[in-house]
Amino acid sequence: LISLANANNFGAIYPKEIAEKFPTPNKVAEFIGTGPYRFVEWKPDSHIRMVRYDDYKPRPEAPNGWGG
Numbered sequence: 001l002i003s004l005a006n007a008n009n010f011g012a013i014y015p016k017e018i019a020e021k022f023p024t025p026n027k028v029a030e031f032i033g034t035g036p037y038r039f040v041e042w043k044p045d046s047h048i049r050m051v052r053y054d055d056y057k058p059r060p061e062a063p064n065g066w067g068g
């Protein structure tokens with residue numbers, strides 16, 4: 001959660017088309033998500049809004065804080 005709370009330190013996975021369209025992370029305006037939640041909006045200095053991703057399928061191994 002600390003990574004989500006810090007706007008200067010977050011990881012993101014981008015589709016190849018988006019990464020090529022916006023070669024620097026500061027210019028990316030379209031996000032996708034992985035895991036049980038989907039990105040909806042980010043209001044700097046206010047909040048990040050995510051919603052449940054109903055089609056999420058967890059990994060088979062036990063959760064470890066990095067995945068699952």
